[in-house]
Amino acid sequence: MKYTLAIFLMSILVLSSCGEETKEPPKADIYEVKNIGLLSTSEYTIGKIIKLSDPPEWYKVGDRKILMSCKAKIKAGVDLKKIKEGDISVNGNTITIVLPPAEITSFTMDPKLTHTEMESVSGFRQGFSQNEKYKYMRQAEASIRSDMRDTKILEDAEDNAATFLTDFYEQMGYEKVIVIHQKEEAKDE
Template identity: 30%
Template sequence: MKRLLIIICIVSILSSCKDDRGLVVGKIKKASKLATTEFTIDKIVYGVKRKRLLWVVKLNEAKFLAHSKAIVKAGVDLEKLKKEDVDIQGKSISLKLPPVEVINFSYPSEFFARDTLISTDAFLNKISLEDQEQFFQDAEIDIRNSLKHMNIVEATQKKTRLMLENLLRTLGYQEIYIDFHEGELIPEILEEEVGV
């Protein structure tokens, strides 16, 4: 009789752990939208168009300078959290969260402002609209490829950790360990992909 009672207790403890894990995963997934950070990146766009005579003699240069901004929203897609990423031992919980990734990247033209003091056309050498578009496209690629060197991953992980620690403490957990899977923040754009 005692054996049967012990087996029933062990089964009920194990099943309650599984239920806790499912509950925790559900609560974390609901908080997914809160695990994001937004960054505004200022970028100076600079370009030079050189005019040459017979491709050898440099005649003059037309210069272009503008100010621009990119808006980057990064986060952890908590919808990708799986039950096996959660380990519960009594009042202790360990989480292995999905990697930080860029959720939205925008480089809106309304934040483009040409600097008229430095931007100059030269004799028979003007910066065309196509030239400007190329300079802005190069600047956008530079921003995207530089994101991994900025503090975006660390800042987003810190915010996510704080938010989840608060959530998990309200669920009664006293020891909380949070780690992140490795992943690519944003796919890098190679020069050959844009036909440079």
């Protein structure tokens, strides 16, 4: 009888320990991610070719033409310092984060990547001055900045930031990470 009772108690003990383990939510500071600050997650290099011809005038004999190339490095990302109280919520082992909109974090036109590919001056014309070349480079920069709207750099930055934050919070112990991208409010121009 004692043997049967012992087996019965052992089987109850074994069966009761076979339940699903409940995980406690992580106890870390969920706003610790703000300490990262500016998170640049996407970089594009955009090239531009500038072709200019000086318009002929009746008093100018000959013509001037120039072909220049330049490149700009553009970085985009999310400023995690802009996360406000209430943008992160926890429900058990699920964390939801509302990210601020992605923005351009860096725009660099390296002078080493700017080249005069061709310069043609004929007749009694003078060559292009450094001031003129600088003015054309400023026009190229404005053109690249306007062409950025046609790229997906901001979308890539948001996606990469979401991937980073998902990994970050999974390392903290959260099982499910939901990232919501906040859209930038329309600005009156």
